[in-house]
Amino acid sequence: MIQAKVKILSNIKAGPNYYRMTLACPAAAKKIKPGQFFQVRCGNKSLDPFLRRPFSVHNVDKKGNIEILYQTIGKATVLLSDKKSGDALDIIGPLGNGFEQRTANSERRTSIIVAGGMGVAPMLFLAERLVHRRQTTDHRKVIVLIGAKNKKNLLCEKEFRSLGCDVKISTDDGSKGKKGFVTDALKGLLNANRYTLNATLYACGPSPMLEEIAKIAAANKIESYGSFEEHMACGMGNCYGCVVKTKKGYKRICKDGPVFDLGEIEW
Ligand SMILES: Cc1cc2nc3c(=O)[nH]c(=O)nc-3n(C[C@H](O)[C@H](O)[C@H](O)COP(=O)(O)OP(=O)(O)OC[C@H]3O[C@@H](n4cnc5c(N)ncnc54)[C@H](O)[C@@H]3O)c2cc1C
Ligand code: FES
Known part of the structure; x- marks a missing residue:
């Protein structure tokens, strides 16, 4: 798990209220399991909103970039959507257990x-x-x-x-x-x-x-x-x-x- 300020590589509209954000995060990328999430500080220097918000890992590429896909539904996610490529984002993660990909039973196909x-x-x-x-x-x-x-x-x-x-x-x-x-x-x-x-x-x-x-x-x-x-x-x-x-x-x-x-x- 890391707490770091990582660089936003892109923050692109993906639908009416949806955005895809790519973060440069090679330090965490290799260890992430599907279903894990990051706690993200969405506000600016004022710490408003105070609580971090959880976002799942949507994708991880070979370069160690992490993608999140999010919907703007309130204060924090709207602030997130305003961020630009080159900005820094304060994240903690990966957190949580994630999905186990079942392999034990070879009958499960x-x-x-x-x-x-x-x-x-x-x-x-x-x-x-x-x-x-x-x-x-x-x-x-x-x-x-x-x-x-x-x-x-x-x-x-x-x-x-x-x-x-x-x-x-x-x-x-x-x-x-x-x-x-x-x-x-x-x-x-x-x-x-x-x-x-x-x-x-x-x-x-x-x-x-x-x-x-x-x-x-x-x-x-x-x-x-x-x-x-x-x-x-x-x-x-x-x-x-x-x-x-x-x-x-x-x-x-x-x-x-x-x-x-x-x-x-x-x-
Ligand atoms: C483990 C985890 C992973 C998540 N992954 C993603 C993700 O990948 N992409 C994404 O868009 N969102 C994800 N969420 C939800 C995301 O964290 C919330 O949408 C976000 O915190 C809302 O913050 P806000 O300040 O914009 O909205 P707020 O002002 O906090 O809330 C706006 C409205 O949405 C409702 N709301 C807020 N959070 C949730 C929630 N978790 N479930 C149901 N209703 C809620 C509130 O009750 C309120 O009515 C995840 C949540 C969890 C727990
Ligand atoms: S949010 Fe604090 S214990 Fe889960």
């Missing part, structure tokens, strides 16, 4: 990624790692289900496709892909492939989506791992401001997570 809304942010990096693993082991397929409110809020379709993933889109209003929630698409996929899929589910999105995925996974007897996007304060395990109830007691999302076995959560 399909990885299904479910990304709801801003939940796509950590999943591109995970998909890249899973695809790479697939080329070097017998993991056969990476299916990506992306859910968004509408076509305008749909992110990363092209990027997942260029990795070779089998991408399926759902939008709440039907403006692109299947109309409905991404969890409906997941149910459809598992029902259609009940006897052939032996899958691991990886998810990121709002809590109600993760809860539904936990139910679907239990009904289909498959394992599921989800990354929580809850509010955080310290982001480093000190304040207990981000707990989730699990079968083994309360766990801190920032330190013990943000990725949990969804079958272990007390919903």
Whole structure:
């Protein structure tokens, strides 16, 4: 883990309220696991807002540059969007546990990624790692289900496709892909492939989506791992401001997570 002021290489609009920021961060880049995040000081010298904000690692390139993908929804993210290439950004990370890419059971041949809304942010990096693993082991397929409110809020379709993933889109209003929630698409996929899929589910999105995925996974007897996007304060395990109830007691999302076995959560 590092705390450093790193150089912003670019901060580019990626959609109506979305930005992609690239940071030069070779000191941390090699050790990052998909699903880990950085705590970012978004304000300027006034320390306003006081609390750092968590952002997932969206991508890591060979030069040691880290990308984050973010949506402007409030004070900190708007301030972040104003930053220019060449500016310095104060970051702490990588933090959290990240996704384990399952390899132990060679029978598990399909990885299904479910990304709801801003939940796509950590999943591109995970998909890249899973695809790479697939080329070097017998993991056969990476299916990506992306859910968004509408076509305008749909992110990363092209990027997942260029990795070779089998991408399926759902939008709440039907403006692109299947109309409905991404969890409906997941149910459809598992029902259609009940006897052939032996899958691991990886998810990121709002809590109600993760809860539904936990139910679907239990009904289909498959394992599921989800990354929580809850509010955080310290982001480093000190304040207990981000707990989730699990079968083994309360766990801190920032330190013990943000990725949990969804079958272990007390919903
Ligand atoms: C582990 C983790 C990883 C994250 N990764 C990303 C990422 O890669 N890209 C990204 O855009 N965002 C990500 N987030 C969410 C991001 O941290 C918040 O959007 C950001 O803190 C908002 O700050 P703000 O000051 O702009 O908005 P605020 O003024 O703090 O909030 C504006 C509105 O958004 C709501 N809100 C704020 N944070 C959250 C949240 N975490 N979940 C749900 N609602 C929230 C508030 O209740 C309020 O209504 C992540 C969160 C966590 C916990
Ligand atoms: S935010 Fe402080 S313990 Fe998680």
